[in-house]
Amino acid sequence: RERLLMAITFQLVNATRNQLRYLCTQDGQAGTSAELPNTGSGSTPNFRTDAALFPLAKFPRAGIDGFPPLAAGTLTQAEIRAILAADDPTNAVLTNPLVPRCKAFVTPKADQFDWAVDAVSASSSPIGTDNPTYVVTSGAAAGVAYLDIVFQNTPER
Numbered sequence: 596r597e598r599l600l601m602a603i604t605f606q607l608v609n610a611t612r613n614q615l616r617y618l619c620t621q622d623g624q625a626g627t628s629a630e631l632p633n634t635g636s637g638s639t640p641n642f643r644t645d646a647a648l649f650p651l652a653k654f655p656r657a658g659i660d661g662f663p664p665l666a667a668g669t670l671t672q673a674e675i676r677a678i679l680a681a682d683d684p685t686n687a688v689l690t691n692p693l694v695p696r697c698k699a700f701v702t703p704k705a706d707q708f709d710w711a712v713d714a715v716s717a718s719s720s721p722i723g724t725d726n727p728t729y730v731v732t733s734g735a736a737a738g739v740a741y742l743d744i745v746f747q748n749t750p751e752r
Contacts (some may be wrong), residue, residue, distance in 0.1 A: 610648075629717055633728040635655075642717075642728045699742065
C-alpha cells in the first residue's frame with residue numbers, strides 16, 4: 596500500500612529484522628519532501644509498524660520507551676540523529692560507541708541524483724513524546740529512489 600505524503604510516496608518493498616527498504620516516488624508535483632510516518636497505525640508505510648521485529652523495533656519507539664542511555668520522553672535533534680543516522684562521531688550523545696544505532700541512505704533508481712534523507716522528530720508524534728523518523732527530500736522533477744534503513748550493531752559496521 597502507498598500513502599501519499601505531499602508529492603513523494605513511500606512503498607515498503609522489503610522488511611527484515613535488520614533492514615527496511617522503501618521505494619520513494621516523486622511525482623514531479625508540488626512538494627519535495629515527505630516524512631515517513633511513525634504513528635504505529637498498523638498500516639504501511641509506517642516506521643513503527645514496519646519495524647516490527649527486534650532489533651529495529653526499538654528505534655521508532657525511542658521517545659516512548661527510552662533508548663539507553665537516553666530516557667523516555669522528548670528527544671533532541673542531536674539524539675534523534677545519533678540513534679537513527681549514526682551521527683554521533685565523538686559519542687557525545689550516546690556516550691558509548693557500542694550502543695546500537697541505525698543508518699539510512701537514499702539510492703536513486705535512475706539518473707536523478709538530488710535525493711537526501713535526514714533523521715527528525717515525527718510531526719505526527721503523540722502528545723508528550725517525540726517519535727524519531729526520517730524525512731526524504733528530492734528535487735522537483737519526477738523520480739524514483741530507494742530509502743534503506745539499516746540496523747548498525749556498532750559504529751564500525
